Amino acid sequence: MRRIGRWLLALGCVVVLARAPQALATEWLYTVRPGDTLWDVSETYLIDIGYWQRLQTLNRVADPQNLPPGSRLRIPVEWMRIKPAPARIMAVEGEATVQSADGQHQTAAVADMEIEPGDEVTTAADSSVSLEFADGSTLRVAAESRVVLDILSVAGGNAFADTRLRLLKGSTTMKARALRTSGSRTEIRTPAALSAVRGTDFRVGVLEANEAMRTEVLSGQVAVSARAKTVAIAAGFGTVVDLGAPPRPPRPLLPAPALTDVPAVLERVPVRIRVAEVKGATAYRLEIARDAAFTQVVAERVAPTPSITGPDLADGPYFLRVRAIDALGQEGLDATREFVLNARPEPPFPLEPNEGGVAPDGLPQFRWSEPDEAAAYRFQLAAGDDFAAPLVAADHLSEARFAVTDALPPGTYRWRVATIDKRGEEGPFSDPQRLRVPQPGPVPEQPDLSDEAMVIRWPAGLAGDRFRFQMARDNAFTDVVVDRETTEPSIKLERPEGGVVFIRVQTIDAAGEASAFSAPQRIELPSDPLWLISVPILSVLLALILL
Numbered sequence: 001m002r003r004i005g006r007w008l009l010a011l012g013c014v015v016v017l018a019r020a021p022q023a024l025a026t027e028w029l030y031t032v033r034p035g036d037t038l039w040d041v042s043e044t045y046l047i048d049i050g051y052w053q054r055l056q057t058l059n060r061v062a063d064p065q066n067l068p069p070g071s072r073l074r075i076p077v078e079w080m081r082i083k084p085a086p087a088r089i090m091a092v093e094g095e096a097t098v099q100s101a102d103g104q105h106q107t108a109a110v111a112d113m114e115i116e117p118g119d120e121v122t123t124a125a126d127s128s129v130s131l132e133f134a135d136g137s138t139l140r141v142a143a144e145s146r147v148v149l150d151i152l153s154v155a156g157g158n159a160f161a162d163t164r165l166r167l168l169k170g171s172t173t174m175k176a177r178a179l180r181t182s183g184s185r186t187e188i189r190t191p192a193a194l195s196a197v198r199g200t201d202f203r204v205g206v207l208e209a210n211e212a213m214r215t216e217v218l219s220g221q222v223a224v225s226a227r228a229k230t231v232a233i234a235a236g237f238g239t240v241v242d243l244g245a246p247p248r249p250p251r252p253l254l255p256a257p258a259l260t261d262v263p264a265v266l267e268r269v270p271v272r273i274r275v276a277e278v279k280g281a282t283a284y285r286l287e288i289a290r291d292a293a294f295t296q297v298v299a300e301r302v303a304p305t306p307s308i309t310g311p312d313l314a315d316g317p318y319f320l321r322v323r324a325i326d327a328l329g330q331e332g333l334d335a336t337r338e339f340v341l342n343a344r345p346e347p348p349f350p351l352e353p354n355e356g357g358v359a360p361d362g363l364p365q366f367r368w369s370e371p372d373e374a375a376a377y378r379f380q381l382a383a384g385d386d387f388a389a390p391l392v393a394a395d396h397l398s399e400a401r402f403a404v405t406d407a408l409p410p411g412t413y414r415w416r417v418a419t420i421d422k423r424g425e426e427g428p429f430s431d432p433q434r435l436r437v438p439q440p441g442p443v444p445e446q447p448d449l450s451d452e453a454m455v456i457r458w459p460a461g462l463a464g465d466r467f468r469f470q471m472a473r474d475n476a477f478t479d480v481v482v483d484r485e486t487t488e489p490s491i492k493l494e495r496p497e498g499g500v501v502f503i504r505v506q507t508i509d510a511a512g513e514a515s516a517f518s519a520p521q522r523i524e525l526p527s528d529p530l531w532l533i534s535v536p537i538l539s540v541l542l543a544l545i546l547l
Contacts, residue, residue, distance in 0.1 A: 026076060026077055026078075027074050027075060027076055027077065028074075028075045028076075028077060028080065028155075028156055028159065028160050029072045029073070029074060029075075030045070030072065030073045030075050030156070031070065031071075031072055032067045032068060032069055032070060032071045032072070032073060033069060034069045036067050036069075037064060037065050037066075037067060038052040038055050038056055038061060038064035038065075038067070039052050039064065039065075041055065041073065041075075042055060044157070045075065045080055045081060045155065045156050045157070046075070046079050046080060046081060047079060047080070047081050051079050052064060054079065055073065055075065055079075058074055058076070059073050059074055061073075075156075077155070077160065080155040080156060080160065081155060082153045082154075082155045082162070083153060083154060083155070084116070084117055084152060084153055085133070085134035085152050085153055085154040085158075085161065086114040086115055086116050086117075086134075086152060087114070087115040087131045087132065087133050087134075087139075087149060087152055088112060088113070088114060088115070088131065088132045089109055089110065089111055089112060089113045089114075089115065089129060089130070089131060090111065090130040090131065090132050090138065090295050091111055091128075091129070091130045091295045091296045092109045092110060092111055092127075092128075092129050092130075093126075093127055093128050093129075093290075093296055093297055093298050094123070094124055094125075094126050094127025094128065094143070094298075095108075095123070095124040095127050096108070096109035096121065096122060096123045096124065096127050096128075096129045096141075097109060097121075097122050098113065098115060098119055098120070098121055098122075099119065099120045099122070100116070100118070100119055101116065101117065101118025101119055101120075102118075109121065109129055115131060115149055115152070116149075116152070117149060117150065117151055117152045117153070118148070118149065118150065119148070119149055120146060120147065120148045120149075121141055121145075121146070121147050121149070122145070122146045123141050123142065123143055123144060123145050123146075123170070124143070124144065125143055125144055126143055126298075126299055126300065126311060127143050127144075128140060128141060128142055128143055128296075128297040128300070129141045130295035130296070133152065133161065133163050134152070134154045134158055134161055135154070135158065135161035135163070135177050135184065136177040137161075137163065137174065137175060137176045137177045137186060138174070138175045138293075138295070139165070139172055139173070139174045139175075140172060140173045140174075140294065140295065140297065141170070141172055142170050142171045142172060142173070142205075142297070142300060143170070143297075143300045144169070144170050145167070145169055145170025145171060145172065146167075146168040146169040146170060147165055147166065147167055147168070147170075147172060148165065148166040148168065149163075149165055150164045150165060150166055151163065151164040159184075160184050161184045161185075161186075162184070162185050163185070163186045163187070164185070164186075164187045164189070165187065165188045165189065166188075166189050166190070167188055167189070167190045167204055167205070167206055167213075168190075168191075168206070169206055169208075170205065170206065171203060171204065171205030171206070171214075172188065172203065172204050172205070173201075173202075173203045173294075174186070174188065174197070174200075174201070174202055174203070174204070175201045176197045176200050176201070176202075176220070188204045190204065190206050190211075190213040190241075191206070191211050191213075191243060192206075192211060192212055192213035192226060192241045192242060192243045192244075192245075193213045193215075193224055193225060193226035193241035193247060194224070194225050194226065195213075195215050195222050195223070195224050195225075196222070196223045196225070197220065197221070197222045197223075200217060200218075200219055200220025200221060200222055200235075201217075201218040201219040201220065202215060202216060202217045202218060202219075202220070202222050202233075203215070203216045203218070203331065205329075205331070207240075207329045209329075210242065210243065211243045212240055212241060212242045212243060212329065213226075213240070213241045214238065214239075214240045214241075214328070214329055214330050214331065215233060215238055215239055215240075215241075216237075216238035216253055216330060216331055216332075217233045217234060217235050217236070217237060217238060218235060218236075218333070218334070219235045220235060221233065221234055221235070224239055224241060224247045225247070226241045226245065226246055226247055227244070227245060227246040228246075229246035229247060230247075231246075231247040231248075231249070231250060232250075233250050234250070236252060236253055236333070237250040237251060237252055237253060238250065238251060238253050238330045238331075239251065239330075240328045240329060240330055248328075251330065253330065253331070253332040253333050254278050254280055254281055254323070254324040254325075254326055254330075254331075254332030254333065255278060255324070255332060255333055256322075256323065256324075256332065256333040256334055256335035257275040257276050257277075257278050257281075257284065257306065257322055257323070257324055257335050258275065258276035258335065259275055259276075259320070259322065259335050259336075259337050260276065261274055261275070261276070262274070262275065262320065262337060262339065263339070264338070264339055264340065265339065265340050265341075265342055266339055266340070266341050266342070266343065267341075267342055267343050267428035267429075268343055268428075269312045269313065269341070269343045269344075269346075270309055270310055270311055270312045270313075271288070271299075271309070271310035271311065271312075271313060271341065272307070272308070272309050272310070273286060273307075273308045273309075273310065273320065273322065274306060274307045274308070275306045275308075275322050275335070276306065277306045278306075278324035278332065280324070280326055280327075281306075281324035281325060281326060281332070282304070282325060282326060282327050283302055283303065283304050283324075283325040284302070284303050284304075284305070284306055284308055284322060284323070284324055284325065285300070285301070285302050285322065285323050285325060285331060286299070286300065286301045286302075286303070286308045286310060286320070286321070286322050287299070287300050287320075287321040287322075288300075288310060288313065288318050288319070288320055288321075289318065289319045289321070290316075290317075290318065290319070291319065292319050292338075294319065294321060298311075298313065298318075299311045299313065302325070308322070313341055314341075315341050315342055315343060315344050316340070316341060317338065317339075317340050317341075318338070318339055318340070318341060319336060319337075319338055319339075320336060320337050320338070320339055321334050321335070321336045322334070322335050322336075323335065342427075342428060343427070343428060344425075344427055345371065345373050345374070345419040345420070345421040345425060345426075345427035346371060346419065346427060346428075347371075347416075347417060347418050347419055347427055347428055347429055347430035348368040348369045348370065348371055348374065348377065348400065348417050348418075348419060348430060349368060349369040349430070350366075350368050350415070350416075350417060350430055350431075350433045351367045351368050351369060352365065352366065352367040353365075353366070353433070353435050354433070355433050355434055356434050356435075356436070357433075357434075357435055357436070358435075358436050358437075358438060358514070359408065359435060359436070359437050360437075360438060360515075360516035360517065361407065361516070362404075362407035362408040362409065362410070362437045363403075363404055363405075363407050363408070364404055364408070364435060364437075365401070365403050365404075366379065366381075366401060366402040366403070366404075366415060366417075367400060367401045368400050368401075368417045368430070369400065370400045371419050373419065373421045373422065374400075374419045374420070374421065375420055375421055375422045375424075376395075376396045376397060376398060376420040377396075377397040377398075377399075377400060377417055377418065377419060377420065378393075378394070378395050378396075378397070378417065378418040378419075378420065378426065378429070379392065379393075379394040379397055379402045379415070379416075379417050380392065380393050380394075380415065380416055380417075380429065381404070381413060381414070381415045382413065382414050382415075382432075383411060383412075383413055384412060384413075384414070385414055385432070387414070387416070387429075387432070391413075392404070396420065408437045409437065410437050410438060410439045410440070410516075411436075411437055412434065412435070412436050412437075413434070413435040413436070413437065414432035414433065414434060414435070415432065415433050415435055416429040416430045416431070416432045416433065417429065417430050418430065436513070437516075438513070438514065438515040438516045439507075439515050439516070440515060440516045440517070440518050440519065441458075441467075441504065441505045441506040441507050441515045441516060441517050441518035442458040442459045442461065442467070442489070442505050442507060442518060443458060443459070443505075443518050443519070443521070444456050444457065444458040444469075444503055444504075444505050444518065444521060445457050445458060446523075447503075447523060449495060449525070449526075450495065451495065452494065452495055453492055453493065453494060453495055454492070454493045454494070454495050454496065454525075455490060455491070455492045455493075456469070456490065456491050456493070456503060457489060457490040458489050458490070458505050458518075459489060460489040461489065461507050461509075462509065462510075463510070464509065464510030465487075465507055465508065465509055465510065466485055466486065466487045466507075466508050467485065467486050467487075467488075467489065467505055467506065467507055467508070468483070468484070468485050468505070468506040468508060468514070468517075469482065469483075469484050469485075469486065469491045469503070469504075469505055470482060470483050470503065470504050470505075470506075470517070471493075471496075471501050471502065471503045472501065472502050472503075472520075473500075473501060473502070474502065475502050475520050475522070477502065477504070477520070481496075481501070485508070495525075496525060497525070497527075498525045498526055498527035499524075499525055500522060500523070500524050500525070501522075501523050501525060502520045502521065502522055502523070503520070503521050503523060504517040504518045504519070504520050504521065505517065505518050506518070
């Protein structure tokens with residue numbers, strides 16, 4: 001019962017609005033041409049030639065055979081001969097259908113198809129249809145929308161056009177041609193309200209949550225009517241009409257978001273766009289088209305943040321349009337720009353070294369994935385972030401690897417790789433990966449030896465530094481006997497047995513970044529002094545025993 005009541009409210013709105021257009025314009029002003037007579041005008045434009053007498057009376061014409069050229073005749077619209085004027089599909093992107101007025105036939109929408117009065121156009125996700133009407137006006141039906149073209153007619157040699165649509169779901173953008181006669185009308189009706197225009201660029205949408213109607217005017221003026229109230233909406237303003245309620249007062253559209261951070265060339269799919277945040281926005285709408293007029297929209301997305309992910313498009317030139325959406329669902333002014341998508345062949349995935357990897361010896365080994373379409377690779381290594389003059393630029397590598405032959409000095413580097421496919425096409429580079437060649441650790445001094453201990457010192461580091469000390473029996477440090485961390489630039493150990501050992505030190509800074517180990521140092525430790533004293537004593541004791 002509640003649902004029936006809601007639709008009765010909507011029906012009441014429609015009935016009121018159905019009468020409203022009669023007040024918009026009731027007459028056509030015809031400009032007399034040389035040689036015109038009332039009979040000629042009546043035969044050409046009116047329902048019947050017999051209407052010439054009514055025309056004579058209305059315009060107080062003294063001589064129906066001699067009309068002054070340039071003078072104007074008032075012709076009531078209801079006297080005019082009206083003929084159907086099918087709309088034409090200009091472009092279709094994705095999937096869309098056209099259902100006949102009697103509901104008996106449904107066909108796929110295609111370019112140049114004629115849309116008859118009463119037909120319904122439905123678009124699927126990521127789809128759109130652009131229509132052109134007899135007077136040159138155009139309508140874009142956005143994704144996931146339903147539009148019924150109730151009346152499509154012309155009169156007066158196409159001087160008068162009557163275009164009336166019903167938007168049942170989704171949204172539309174209309175560019176209505178400036179009306180040449182006062183009798184023309186263009187209307188878009190929704191369950192909540194009606195928008196009537198006279199030469200303008202505007203949008204109408206049905207909000208899915210509550211079936212409210214939103215209208216945004218980009219140029220010209222729109223009259224929005226509901227519940228016996230009409231509100232004039234000027235360019236740069238809009239309104240939202242709740243179901244069963246009169247139009248809200250006009251409110252300014254949100255400004256167009258800045259697109260300064262959107263590059264002219266995008267190199268990744270799916271397309272990701274980030275725009276400047278707009279104050280008062282709760283969402284953002286993105287549209288991508290093949291043409292500047294946006295008749296061929298290939299993608300449409302709504303996102304709650306200014307970072308918007310689009311679809312996986314084919315490479316090529318495109319046009320981008322983004323606008324902010326406020327808390328009522330009203331959409332703001334458009335920001336547009338061109339861009340080129342150049343994402344293929346897609347780059348490999350960098351494998352080694354990984355992001356932030358360390359090459360202590362300055363001789364990193366690079367490795368990456370092997371895309372199916374790859375025939376060769378391009379490799380670049382740069383100091384810092386500047387690839388304008390890379391340190392290494394290797395083209396047409398046959399294997400998915402690269403080795404540096406000369407040790408890199410300490411510093412931060414970036415590396416990236418690109419694919420060359422079997423046709424010789426070069427794709428974009430991968431995202432740069434950071435690589436660090438650390439400074440070598442501090443060089444330890446010669447140890448201080450005592451009878452019981454060994455102390456090793458090295459230069460102090462910066463505040464917050466700590467150190468890792470290692471001692472091993474071999475130069476390759478495969479047989480490590482001491483591995484400790486300390487915050488002091490020294491370490492105290494029990495005096496080891498005599499022999500050869502190797503030591504090295506590594507610095508770890510406050511952020512946890514580790515340097516390379518210092519070069520191994522060889523230390524030859526003397527034998528234990530107690531052992532040296534015990535040798536002659538044992539010799540004497542042995543001699544006494546033998547005696």
